[in-house]
Amino acid sequence: MDWFVFLALLQDGITTGAIYLLLAIGLLIVFSVTRVIFVPQGDLLAFGTLTVAALQAGHLPGTLWLLDGLSAVALVASLLHGWRAALHGVLAWGVYPLVVTVGALLLAPQQVPAISILLALAIVTPMGPLIWRFAFRPIADASVLALLILSMALHFVLIGLGLVFFGPEEASAPAITDASFDLGSLNVSGQSLAVLLCCALLVLGLRWFFGATIHGKALRAAASDRLGARLVGIDAGATGALAFGLAAFIAALAGVLIGAVTPLSYDAGFDIGLKGFVAAIMGGLVSYPMAAAGAVLVGVLESLGSFWASAYREVIVFTLLIPVLVWLSLRSGSPEDRA
Amino acid sequence: MGGGVRTSPAWGGTPPSPQSPPAPSPRPPPSRGGGAIATTAFATLAVVVVIPAVLPAFYVTLFGYVGLGALVALGLVLLTGVSGQTSFGQASFVGLAAYATTMLTKFAGAPPIAGLVVGLVVTGAIAWLLGLVTARLSGHFLALVSVAWGMSFFSLFGTLPWLRGFNGIGNIPPLSLGVLSAQSLRVNLGVIWAAVAIVMAMSACLLDSRIGRAIRTLNGARLMGESVGIDTVRLSRTVFVVAALYAGIAGFLFAHFQRFISPTPFSLGASIDYLFMVIIGGAGSLWGAPLGAALVVVLRDQLNDLIPRITGQVGDYELLVFSIVVILLLQRAPDGLLPLLARFKRRRAPTAVIEPDAQADVAPPEPAGSATQGVELLALEGISRNFGGLAANRDVSFAVHASEIVALIGPNGAGKTTLFNVVSGVIPPSSGHLRLFGAAAAHLPPRRVAALGLARTFQHVKLLPTRSVLENIALGTHLSGRAGLLRAMLRLDRTEEARLLSEARAQAVRVGLGGVLDMPAGDLPLGRQRVVEIARALCLRPRLLLLDEPAAGLRLPEKQRLAALLRQLRAEGMGVLLVEHDMDFVMQLADRVVVMDFGQKIAEGPPERVQSDPAVMEAYLGGLA
Numbered sequence: 001m002d003w004f005v006f007l008a009l010l011q012d013g014i015t016t017g018a019i020y021l022l023l024a025i026g027l028l029i030v031f032s033v034t035r036v037i038f039v040p041q042g043d044l045l046a047f048g049t050l051t052v053a054a055l056q057a058g059h060l061p062g063t064l065w066l067l068d069g070l071s072a073v074a075l076v077a078s079l080l081h082g083w084r085a086a087l088h089g090v091l092a093w094g095v096y097p098l099v100v101t102v103g104a105l106l107l108a109p110q111q112v113p114a115i116s117i118l119l120a121l122a123i124v125t126p127m128g129p130l131i132w133r134f135a136f137r138p139i140a141d142a143s144v145l146a147l148l149i150l151s152m153a154l155h156f157v158l159i160g161l162g163l164v165f166f167g168p169e170e171a172s173a174p175a176i177t178d179a180s181f182d183l184g185s186l187n188v189s190g191q192s193l194a195v196l197l198c199c200a201l202l203v204l205g206l207r208w209f210f211g212a213t214i215h216g217k218a219l220r221a222a223a224s225d226r227l228g229a230r231l232v233g234i235d236a237g238a239t240g241a242l243a244f245g246l247a248a249f250i251a252a253l254a255g256v257l258i259g260a261v262t263p264l265s266y267d268a269g270f271d272i273g274l275k276g277f278v279a280a281i282m283g284g285l286v287s288y289p290m291a292a293a294g295a296v297l298v299g300v301l302e303s304l305g306s307f308w309a310s311a312y313r314e315v316i317v318f319t320l321l322i323p324v325l326v327w328l329s330l331r332s333g334s335p336e337d338r339a
Numbered sequence: 340m341g342g343g344v345r346t347s348p349a350w351g352g353t354p355p356s357p358q359s360p361p362a363p364s365p366r367p368p369p370s371r372g373g374g375a376i377a378t379t380a381f382a383t384l385a386v387v388v389v390i391p392a393v394l395p396a397f398y399v400t401l402f403g404y405v406g407l408g409a410l411v412a413l414g415l416v417l418l419t420g421v422s423g424q425t426s427f428g429q430a431s432f433v434g435l436a437a438y439a440t441t442m443l444t445k446f447a448g449a450p451p452i453a454g455l456v457v458g459l460v461v462t463g464a465i466a467w468l469l470g471l472v473t474a475r476l477s478g479h480f481l482a483l484v485s486v487a488w489g490m491s492f493f494s495l496f497g498t499l500p501w502l503r504g505f506n507g508i509g510n511i512p513p514l515s516l517g518v519l520s521a522q523s524l525r526v527n528l529g530v531i532w533a534a535v536a537i538v539m540a541m542s543a544c545l546l547d548s549r550i551g552r553a554i555r556t557l558n559g560a561r562l563m564g565e566s567v568g569i570d571t572v573r574l575s576r577t578v579f580v581v582a583a584l585y586a587g588i589a590g591f592l593f594a595h596f597q598r599f600i601s602p603t604p605f606s607l608g609a610s611i612d613y614l615f616m617v618i619i620g621g622a623g624s625l626w627g628a629p630l631g632a633a634l635v636v637v638l639r640d641q642l643n644d645l646i647p648r649i650t651g652q653v654g655d656y657e658l659l660v661f662s663i664v665v666i667l668l669l670q671r672a673p674d675g676l677l678p679l680l681a682r683f684k685r686r687r688a689p690t691a692v693i694e695p696d697a698q699a700d701v702a703p704p705e706p707a708g709s710a711t712q713g714v715e716l717l718a719l720e721g722i723s724r725n726f727g728g729l730a731a732n733r734d735v736s737f738a739v740h741a742s743e744i745v746a747l748i749g750p751n752g753a754g755k756t757t758l759f760n761v762v763s764g765v766i767p768p769s770s771g772h773l774r775l776f777g778a779a780a781a782h783l784p785p786r787r788v789a790a791l792g793l794a795r796t797f798q799h800v801k802l803l804p805t806r807s808v809l810e811n812i813a814l815g816t817h818l819s820g821r822a823g824l825l826r827a828m829l830r831l832d833r834t835e836e837a838r839l840l841s842e843a844r845a846q847a848v849r850v851g852l853g854g855v856l857d858m859p860a861g862d863l864p865l866g867r868q869r870v871v872e873i874a875r876a877l878c879l880r881p882r883l884l885l886l887d888e889p890a891a892g893l894r895l896p897e898k899q900r901l902a903a904l905l906r907q908l909r910a911e912g913m914g915v916l917l918v919e920h921d922m923d924f925v926m927q928l929a930d931r932v933v934v935m936d937f938g939q940k941i942a943e944g945p946p947e948r949v950q951s952d953p954a955v956m957e958a959y960l961g962g963l964a
Contacts, residue, residue, distance in 0.1 A: 037483065138670045145425055146669060148482050149618060152427065152611055153665040160659025274490065277483060311498040318487035325472040325484060 007186045009303045015192045015261065017299025018199040022254045023276025024291040025206065026247035031280075032223035033243040035144050036136050039151040041251045042273020043158035044124055048255025049264045050162065052120035053171035055108050062165025063123050064104055070130045071097040096126065113174035121252050128248025129241040136244075137237060155270060162266030170268075173259030195257045202250065215242060275302070275317060282324050294324075383536045391528035399524050401640060403596055406531035407433075408632030410589035412616040413538055413625060414582030419614070420622030421546065422578045423558030428485035429613045431492035432583040434605030435462045436590030438502060441600055444512045451514050455591045459584055466583030470576035481579070489607045496602035507601030514595045527596045534592060535629065538585055541828040542625050548827035548836060549820045552810055554578055555803050563801035565785040566763065566794075567879060568818040577824060586613075608658070615665050621675025630677055635661070714741045715777065716883045716914040717762065717793075722771035724757055731757040733938045734771070739883060744905060744915045746925040746946075749935035750958060755918045756798055758935070759887055762916070763795045764788040776882065790818055794876035795885035798918070800868045804861025808852055811860045811871050813843035815878025846874040851900055866892030870901070877908075884908065886917040890924045902928050926950065934958065 023041060030038040047063050054061035071093040078089025100122045107115050135154055139146065179190035210216040222229040222239040230236050258264070258272070275298050282294025298317055305316040394402060411429050419425040439461050440454025469488060473481040497504055514521040514530060521527050545551050553574055556564030561571045594600050603609075612635060620631020642657035672679060717739040724732040731754045739745045747755050760766045762773065764785040773781040776791055783791075794815070802811050816839040822832035847853055850870050855863065860871055869889055876884055890898050898921070905915055905928060919925050925932065926946040934942040934949055936958040942949050949955055 135666055135670075139673070142669075142673065143423070145419070145423065145482065146673060149425065149614060150666055150669045152614070153662040153669070156608075156611070156658050156662035157666070160656060160662065164656075271490075274486060278487065281480070281483060312494070314494045315491045318491040321484060321487050322472055325480065328480075 004185055005307070009307055010300060011186070011188065011192055013300030013303030014296060015195050015299070016258070016302065017296035018195050019254050019258045019272070020276045020279045020298050021292050021295035022199060022202065022250050023273055024279040024295050025203070026250040027276055027280045028291060029219070030243050030247045033219055034132070034136065034140065034147075034240045036147045037144070037151055037277075038244075038247055039148075039155045039270075039273065040131065040158045041247055042269035042271070042276070043155055043162065044127055044248050044251035044269070045255040045258070045272055046162060046264050046266055046269030047127070047158070048120055048124050048252035049173050049259030050166040050171055050255075050266065051123055051252075052116050052173045052256050052259065054166065055104070055116035055119055056111055056113065056174055057171075058109060058111055060104060060108060061120075061123065062161070063127075064101060066161065066165070067123055067126055067130075068097050068101055070134065071126070074130060074133055092126075092129075113176075116174065117176075117256050120256060121249065124252035124255070125245060125249040128244035128246070128251075131248075132240045132244040137240060140236065140240065159267045159270070166266050168265060170263040170265045171259075172263045173256050175260040176257075191257075191260050195261075198253065198257055202253070206246075219243060271314070275299075278317060278321055281321060281328075387529050387533045387536060391525045391532065394525075394528075399528055401636060403524070403528050403531055405629070405633045405636045406528070406535050407589045407593050407596070408613065408616055408636055409535050409629040410531075410538055410592075411586045411613045412620065412628035412632050413535075413542055414585030415613055415617040416622055416625055416628050417542060417545075417554070417578055417585075418582040419617055420624070420627070421558065422554050422575060424575060424579065425482045425614065426485040426579070426582065427482055427607065427610050427614065428489035428492070429582070429586045430605045430607070430609035431489050432462045432466065432586035433590035433593060433609075434492060434496055434600075434602070435465060436587035437594040437600050437605070438496065440591050441508055441511050441594050444595075445508065445510065450516075451512065451591075451595060452516060454594075455588075458591050459587045462583050462587035462590070463580050466580045467576065470579040485610075486607065489610050493602055493606050496605055502602075505601055505603070507599055509599045511594050511598045511600065513598065514592075521595075524596070527592075531592050531596060534588055538588065539625055539628075544830050545824065545828050546625075548832055549813075549817060549822055549839060550574075550824050550827050552806075552814050553817055555806060556814065560801055560803060562765065562785070563797065564814075566765075566789055566797075566801075567814050567875065568786045568789040570786055581824070615661060618665055618668060618675055621677030623674050624677050624681075627675050627677040630680075631675065634676070715739075716741055716775070717916065718772075718774040719758075719762070720772040720774070722758070722761060722768045722773060724754075724761055724766065725769045730938050732761065732768075735935070735938075735940050736771075737933050737940065737943055739914045739916050741882070741912050741914050742909050743930050744909055744917070744928055746929035746932045747916060747918045747935065748920070748922075748925060748932060749941075752937075753935040754938040755935055756887060757938075759795065759798075759885055759918060763793060763885060789879060792879075792882040793885065794879040794881035794883075796869065796872035796876055796887055796889060798887040800865065800872060802860040802868055802871060805859050807857050808860050808863065808871055809840065809843055809847065809856040812847050812852070812874045812878060813839055815846070815875035816842050818879060843874075843878055846877045849877070850874045850904060851897075864892065866894065866897060869893070870897070873901075873904075881913065883914045883916065886915065886919075888918055888920065890919055890921045898924055 023045070026041050027038055030036050030041075051061040051063050075089050075093040078085045078093065081089070100119070104119050104123070107119065131154065135150060136147065139150070142150075175191050176194045177190035181188045181190070208216075210220055218229070218234045219239055219242060221232070221234055222236065226236065229239070254272075255264070255269075276295070279295035279298050280291050282290055282297070298320065301320065302313055302317050305313045309316070390402065391399070411433060415426070415429060436455075436458030439458035440451065443449040443454040443457055444451055469484065470481075473484050496502055502508070514527060521530060546554070553564060553569045556569060557571055557575050557578070564571045564574075593604070616631035616635045617627060618631070619634050620629070621627030639657050639661070642660055646656045646660075668675065715738055719738070720736050722732055722735045723730065735754075735758060737745070747758065749755055757766070761768045762775075764780070764783050764787065767782050771781070772779065775783075775788065775793060778791075780788060780791070803814075819842070820832075820835050820839050822835050826832045844853075844856065847856055850873055852867070852870060852874060855867075860868060863871065869892060873886065873889060876886075890901060893901060902924065905917075908915060909930075917925075917929075929946055931944065932942075932946050932949040933940060934952070934955050936954075941954045941958060942952045944952070
C-alpha cells in the first residue's frame with residue numbers, strides 16, 4: 001500500500017467514522033434518558049436513505065403511509081386522554097402528518113434533491129417518538145434487559161416493514177454536492193466534506209441544545225436521575241419522546257448522508273447501527289468525546305481492513321470490542337445490583 | 340427476564356396492624372410424591388421412545404427442530420430467566436459445536452463421541468473467554484457483545500475457506516456409538532429428546548441446590564449474594580458457560596441429525612429466534628423452553644405456508660409477525676405464556692394451611708462461647724469516607740467486642756449506613772484503619788468479609804421475593820457447603836443439601852419463622868422480612884453480626900422476641916453492632932451506644948450516660964432541651 005492509497009482509505013474511514021459518530025450520539029442520548037439500547041436506529045437510517053431514494057424516483061415512500069397510520073392511532077389515543085393531551089395530539093399527530101403528506105404529494109413529483117431530503121427527514125424523524133409511544137413507553141420501567149430484547153424485536157419489525165415498503169433492491173440518496181477538490185495528489189470529495197460539516201454542525205447544535213435550552217436541560221436532568229427529574233415535574237413521557245425524536249432525526253440525517261456514498265438495502269442499517277454501538281461502547285455508554293474517538297477509529301479500521309482483508313472486515317471491527325471491554329471491566333469496581 | 344427489582348408489597352414503612360395476619364401463600368410448594376415421579380417418567384418415555392416411533396414422517400424433522408430449539412432455550416432460561424443476563428449469540432455456540440464435530444467426524448474420521456467432546460470443549464472455552472471480559476460489567480453489556488460476536492462468528496463460518504462457506508458441508512456421518520449407528524431420523528429424534536429430558540432434569544436439579552440458590556441472587560440481588568459469601572462475578576460467568584454448553588449439545592446433535600451444515604442456521608437471526616422461544620414460552624421456568632420452542636418452530640412452519648398464500652409474496656414476513664407477537668408479550672405478559680397456563684392449574688391446587696408462629700417459641704440453645712468473651716472483633720480507627728465533596732464519615736473510631744451489643748444511633752443522614760457499608764466491605768474507607776478479628780480488613784470485598792465471620796442485614800431488605808422463606812434463609816449457608824455445579828446437576832449433593840436446609844430450618848425456628856418456611860418471602864410483612872434477613876445472617880455462624888434497623892416495622896411482641904434473641908446471641912459470645920431508631924429498644928438492649936451526627940462520633944458510652952449527654956441532646960433536640 002502506498003501513501004496515496006492510505007490517504008484515500010483514511011478519507012473514507014473518517015467519513016464513515018463521522019456517520020458512526022452520529023449514530024453513537026443518538027444511542028447515547030436515548031440510552032441515558034430512557035435506558036433503551038436503540039437497536040432499530042440503524043433501520044431508521046436505512047429508512048432515511050430509501051425514503052429519499054423513493055422520493056427522487058418519483059414514488060411516494062411506504063414510510064409516509066406508516067407515519068400517517070401510526071399518527072392516526074396516536075391521535076385517537078390522545079383524543080381519549082383529556083383535552084390537554086388532545087390539543088397536543090392534534091398538533092403532533094394530526095396537523096403535522098397532514099402537512100407532511102400534502103407536502104409530499106405536491107412537491108415529490110418535482111424530484112428536487114434538497115426537497116426530497118427535507119421531506120425524508122420530516123417523514124422519518126417522527127418515527128422516533130412513535131416508536132417510543134407504542135413500543136417502549138408501556139414498559140418504560142422494565143429492566144434494561146427487557147428493553148433491549150424489545151428493541152431487538154422492533155428491529156425485525158422495521159426490516160420486515162422495510163422489505164414491504166422498498167423491496168429487496170439497493171438504492172442511493174442524491175449527493176448534496178458533486179464538487180471535489182484536489183489536495184496534492186489526493187482527490188477530496190465534496191460529499192465527504194459535507195458529511196463532516198453536517199456532523200460538526202449537529203454536534204455544535206446538540207451542545208447548544210443541551211447547554212442552553214430548557215428541553216435540553218430537562219433531558220440532561222432525566223439522564224442523570226430519572227426519578228429526581230420526575231419529582232421536579234419533568235414529564236418522563238415527554239423526555240422519552242424527545243430523546244427518540246432526536247435519535248430518529250440523527251439516524252435519518254445519517255441515512256441521507258451515507259446513502260449518497262454507499263447504496264443501501266432495507267436490511268443494511270443494522271450493521272451500520274452495530275458499528276455505532278461499538279463506538280458508543282468505547283465511550284462506556286456515557287462519554288461523548290470517547291464515543292467520537294471510538295467512531296473515527298472504527299471507521300478507519302474498517303476502511304483499512306476492507307483493503308487488506310475484506311472478508312474479515314466485520315470480524316476485525318467486532319473483535320476491537322474485546323480489549324475495550326477488558327479495560328472497562330478492569331475499571332469497574334464491585335458488582336452492583338442492576339435495576 | 341429481569342423484570343426490574345420487585346418492591347415489597349404495599350406495606351411500605353408502616354407496621355401492619357395486628358388484625359392482619361400475613362397473607363397465606365398463593366402458591367404452595369409443589370409436593371413431589373411418587374405419583375409425580377411416575378408421571379414424569381411416563382411422559383419422558385413417551386417423548387423419547389413412543390412419539391419418535393409413530394410420528395408421521397414430515398413431523399419427524401419438525402419435532403427434531405423443536406427438541407434442538409428446546410436445548411438452546413433451556414440454557415437461555417438459566418441465563419435470562421434465572422440469572423438476569425442474556426445473550427443474542429447462542430446460535431454461534433450451536434455453530435461452533437456443529438462445525439467442530441463435522442470437521443472431526445467427516446474429515447478426520449473420528450467417532451461422533453469425540454466430536455461431542457471436542458465441540459463442547461471448544462464452545463465452553465470460547466464462552467469462558469467471552470464471559471471473562473463481560474462478567475464484571477452490567478448485564479446489557481454481555482447482551483450487546485453477544486450481538487457482535489454473533490456477527491463475527493457468522494461471518495467467520497461464511498468466509499473461512501476450510502469451512503466451505505455458504506455451499507455448506509454435506510454427508511456428515513450419522514450418530515454412532517461403537518457398533519450402533521443411527522441411520523434413521525426417528526432414532527435421531529429419540530436421541531435428541533432424550534438429551535432434552537436429561538438436560539432438563541439436570542437443570543431442575545441445579546436450580547434446586549446450593550448453587551441454584553446462589554444463581555438466583557445474580558438477578559438483582561448481587562450485593563446480598565456477596566454478603567453471604569457468593570462470588571457473583573465467577574458465578575455469572577459459570578452460568579454463561581453452562582448455557583453455551585447446552586447450545587453446544589444442540590449443535591452436535593444438529594450436525595448429525597441434518598447431516599448437512601452451512602452458516603445460515605447459526606446467524607444472528609437464529610440467535611434471536613432462540614431468545615424469542617424463551618420469551619414466548621416463559622423465561623421463569625424450565626418448561627417454558629420446550630413450550631416456546633414448540634410454538635416458535637411450529638408457528639413459523641405454518642406461517643411459512645400461510646403468508647405467501649395470503650399476500651402472494653415470499654419473504655421474511657413470519658419474522659415480522661413473530662416480532663410483533665414478542666413485543667406485545669413483553670408489554671402485556673413479560674413472563675411468557677407458561678405462567679398463563681399454570682394459572683389454570685394453580686386454581687385447582689389446595690392451599691396449604693399456614694399457622695404463623697406455630698413453633699415460635701422453640702429456640703434451641705446453642706453452646707455458649709464464653710471463652711471468647713471480651714475479645715476485640717471489630718476496631719475502627721479514624722475511619723473517613725467521602726463521596727465527592729461530601730464527608731459521610733469523618734474520623735470515626737470505636738470497637739466492638741465479643742459478647743457485646745453496641746448500638747449505633749444518630750439522626751437521619753448521620754452516616755450510619757455508610758459506616759455499615761465500610762465495615763462490611765461494600766465500599767472501602769477513604770482513610771483510616773479497619774481491623775476485623777484482629778487483622779487489617781479495609782479493602783476486602785464483602786464475600787471475604789463474610790467468610791471471616793461477619794454477617795449483616797440491610798436497611799432496605801434484600802431478599803428473593805418470589806422464593807420461599809426457607810430458600811432465602813438457606814442462602815446464608817452458602818459458605819458452609821462445598822457441592823459445586825456438577826454435583827448439584829447429578830444430584831450427588833443431597834446429604835450436604837439436607838444438612839444446609841436443616842441448618843436453615845433451625846435458624847428459622849430460632850427467630851420465630853418456623854411456621855412460614857414455605858411462603859414466598861416477598862409475601863411477608865416488611866418487619867418479618869427483616870427477621871428473615873437475620874435468620875439468613877445467623878446461618879453464616881458469624882462472630883460479629885451487623886443489623887441495620889432490625890426492629891423497624893416489628894410489632895411490640897416481635898420486638899421483645901428479637902431483643903431476647905439478641906441477648907441470647909450475646910450470651911453465646913457473639914458481638915452485635917446495630918443501627919436502630921427505636922430508642923426504647925436500643926436503651927434496654929445495648930451495652931454501649933455510639934452516637935453519630937454529621938458523619939462524626941459525638942458520644943460513646945453506656946445507654947444511661949449517653950442519654951444525658953448534652954451533645955446528644957443537642958443533636959436530637961436541636962439544643963432546646
